[in-house]
Amino acid sequence: MIRQWDALIIGAGPAGLRAASVVAESGLEAVLADEQPFPGGQIYRHVTAPGAKERFAEAADYRDGTELVRRFERSGAQYLPESTVWFLEPGRALASRGGETLDLRAKNIIIAVGAMERPVPFRGWTLPGVMNAGGADILLKTAGVLPETPVVLAGSGPLLYLVASHLIRKGHPLAAVLDQTPPRNMVRALPHLPAGLLGLPLLLRGASMLNMVRASKTPVYRDVSGIEAQGTDRLERVSFVAGGVSHTLEAATLLYHGGVIPRTHMANALDLPHRWDPLQQCWTVASDVWGRTEREGVYVAGDCTRVRGAAVAGLAGELAGLAVAARQGALGPEELRKRSRGPKRELAVQTASKAFLDAWFAPRKDLYAVPDDVVICRCEGVRAADIREAVADGLTEINEIKLRTRAGMGNCQGRTCGPALAAVAAEAAGKAIPDMGRLHIRAPLRPIPLSALRRLLETK
Structure with a gap:
């Protein structure tokens, strides 16, 4: 299958859905390719699949995700689910879909493949029963699967308490939360607090997660190090150090979260320039506010360039879509300025507020x-x-x-x-x-x- 589009968008998360919607709404031909059978990305995973409303732990996520997908469906953009892109160059991508090999040609490519959990090895991390916290959340959203108890959550980052709150909402007990966030991070984050208050709803949401964990009486160990998963053929225990004291807990499931980093594999394959983030200890993709890279006609949008969350990813996708529409002549300079003014303003506010969380959840030096x-x-x-x-x-x-x-x-x-x-x-x-x-x-x-x-x- 060979066909030419104005824009190929890779990834059906908030950034990809909004980018594809804007391009198609501008009267251009857009195609969106994604590995999953339903759109939504990781945060809104399979949000329009049958039974999704009951599986989502938070009604707001279900509502926001559904709105994104419905707009995309109305836009007229073509959708290629269950399509795995395995080759990429400017103007062209190869993908496998079922028994078919797709040769996708496009004047513009928008990479919007999102973020991934930072993989962190430790003793026993290959044992059955040990998995990423985000993976457990995906199983909950897509299939309603709950982890075997006793469940221990460990690591650092907002997703740690997000997953904890989701399991608690489902009435699933937790044996403990092992928080690896260094105490000094809060001191480092304080100078960013005024900007952080610009994202007050997000901070309040985080506070509600913490309160939910406290109300559930789940033990929380702080400044944790030395995590080990132990067992013969599968996980049986989790040992760790907290406050200079060694602990061991019985566990059937250990859900680990090492933070979230950009998924830069495709950008790396294209040899796009990257920048090192010394605070979050990860590579980010170099791009401007429109998502433009050094390669003409190649854009990046959302968490695959720098992790800022679903709201910022959506705004970045909107701007990348507008930039493509302008490049193809579907939008004039004045219309581009008018339509981008609001997203740019909101993006600046949202980005400034994220500096507080970046400092708070910076990874440990001994990770x-x-x-x-x-x-x-x-x-x-x-x-x-x-x-x-x-x-x-x-x-x-x-x-x-x-x-x-x-x-x-x-x-x-x-x-x-x-x-x-x-x-x-x-x-x-x-x-x-x-x-x-x-x-x-x-x-x-x-x-x-x-x-x-x-x-x-x-x-x-």
Whole structure:
């Protein structure tokens, strides 16, 4: 299948839905490709699927997500669900959808693939029963599945208490919350509090989550370190240190959250310029307020460029859609200024308010201080000791270490191990993480069968 569109949007979260809506509403041809069977992204996961209203723990999320999807459906943009994009270059993407290989051509590409939970290795993180907190929330939203009890939540970031509140709302008991946020972060965040008050509704929502956890009588341990998941064939216990005291809790499920970072895999594959965020310890994609990158006709929008939440992602998608419409001549300069004035103003307010949360939930400095025996790359079974040995042998660039150890060469191409690989290697080399470089990403971006390549050749 080969066809040309004015815009290809990748990702059906808040940014992608609004971008596609704007482009199509401007009279242009837009197509939105997404891996999932229903639109909504992570926050509004499968929001229009049958039974979604009952599965969503918060009515506001269901309402906001439904409104986004309904606008998209009215816009006339084409929707390609269950489509996995595995090759990308300016003006072209290849995707697999069922038994079909799609060759998508577009004058503009908007990457809106959202964020991901920061993968953090620790002893026992590969045991059955240990999973990301966001993954558990997705199971709850899409299938109504609740984790096996006793449940322990651990980590740092707003999503930790969001997931806790969702489980509590469903009447699901929690054994404990292990909060790894360093106490000094609050002091660092105080100068940003005046700006943070611009996002007062979001702060109040966070406070209500904390109050819900307190009201449920769930034990909360603070300034936690040294988390280990223990068990023979599956998780049985969680050990940790809090306040200088060692603790062990019985657990059948450990939900871990290491914060949220941009999903930069596609932008990296296009070799787009990136910037290092020293506070959040992650790479961000360089772009302007319109989402424009250094590559003509390539835009990024939403949390895949910098994590700011659903509201900001939607605004960024709106602006990227307007920029594409203007580039294609569907909007004149005056109309562009008029329609972008409100989103730009709201984006500035929302962005300023996020600085408080960024400082509050900055990751611990010892987040990746893992023992030698801990597996870093799950695809290839590479341990922290293997990475440190490679550095000791004189390798100080991330891709050299990748070639030596095979870390980052598995199915996920470093999506899961990349942050830890860079942090462990940088610490061993005595260098800053950005000085280690970024992993090279090659197509296919996702595992595909050889039949997909055969079908591509047959269309030529």
